[in-house]
Amino acid sequence: MDEISLHLMLRKDEYDSDSDLAKLSQQLMSELQNLKIKKIDHLRKENLINGTKAGDVISWETLIITLAASGGVISTLINFILGWIKRNEGRTVILELNGNKLEVTGLSSDEQKELIETWLKRNTGILLK
Secondary structure, eight states: OOEEEEEEEEOOOTTOOHHHHHHHHHHHHHHHTTSSOSEEEEEEEEEEETTEEEEEEEEEEEEEEEEESOHHHHHHHHHHHHHHHHHTTTOOEEEEETTEEEEEOSSOHHHHHHHHHHHHHHHHOOOOO
């Protein structure tokens, strides 16, 4: 079965410290691991100092999610994200797939769901149930 990999980014607000964002990201990652997702990890960037490899730098605000490219799995992820946004009022989630970004915040759950489904269909060709 085909897989898709998407980036889920948390928008840092004016009151978030780096520590707050790291904790929020870890909590989100932990909750996502309960879904049928093949792989989830933080985005890591090589930290190059004077041309030498010094290790990886973790981007706490960005999760890379790899999942089966099926409508059921993707629908489960969408519903989870919508529920997470609702539980964490004022939060913004940015989804990125194939270089195309979608910022999700401030809409009703139904509007958000429709927006995400349309965006995913356009970027994956998968029709959700």
